[in-house]
Amino acid sequence: MTAAPALAGSAVRLADISVEFVRDGKPFTALRGVDLDVADGEFVALLGPSGCGKSTLLRVVSDLLAPATGTAEVLGGPPRQARVARDVGFVFQDSALLPWKKVIDNVRLPATVGPRRSRQMTGLTPEEALALVGLTDAAGAYPSQLSGGMRQRASIARALVTDPRLLLMDEPFGALDEITRDRLNVELLDIWQRSRATVLFVTHSIPEAVFLAQRIVVMAANPGRVHEIVDVPMPYPRDVGLRETPEFNRIVSHLRRALDSQR
């Protein structure tokens, strides 16, 4: 896989972002005054109670939603520019593979549409992306023939074929059993280190956030806002043994208290 070109500065820069919805006929503030800088190549987790606006934040970054106030900059320009250039990849909780297409054809899909086609020579081929997530043998299967973990890996492979400089992941492993989730966490870190993409990763799991991220954005609800940003200074590569260390558990406890204090 080719390394993302080095960018000076931020991959994502949010300044004073607010998002308003109408819920039950009344105005509702989903995000208020969110400031966040994510450096190029950084792995940042978003953690917080249900409804605090984590997915809404990703939707602003991915240009699916325009904020009511504030400015968002993605890869040095407006979010729309990054979306149109297909520099942003997505992985959701539900893998959203097309059930009537084989795994390899699902993974090929982004490469067959849109302007990124001509850049495929510098990115991963669909076959390479499948190999990277360990699914070469499942290339000819249909999504319904895969386990949940395999479907999520196929979904990650699909996101990787556009060689995204920014990967947005919204609880991608939330529906998986703990053992599969732990394994995919290790695989994801491996992929991240090789791709040098920037990752914004939404999770409800404190240990998952600590294991993966360099920084954790703890959010609070009503209105959705940034409560605290916590550094995770442990070096990479990280392996499962990290979860047994006092440093890991100290950060987990700190985050648990930060989330409990919001109740």
Ligand SMILES: Nc1ncnc2c1ncn2[C@@H]1O[C@H](COP(=O)(O)OP(=O)(O)OP(=O)(O)O)[C@@H](O)[C@H]1O
């Ligand atoms: N299209 C919409 N219309 C009205 N309200 C919305 C809309 N989308 C989100 N909301 C509200 O905004 C708030 C934030 O939603 P969001 O999905 O971003 O939260 P979240 O932190 O990702 O939650 P969860 O962890 O449960 O997935 C919620 O209260 C939700 O009801």
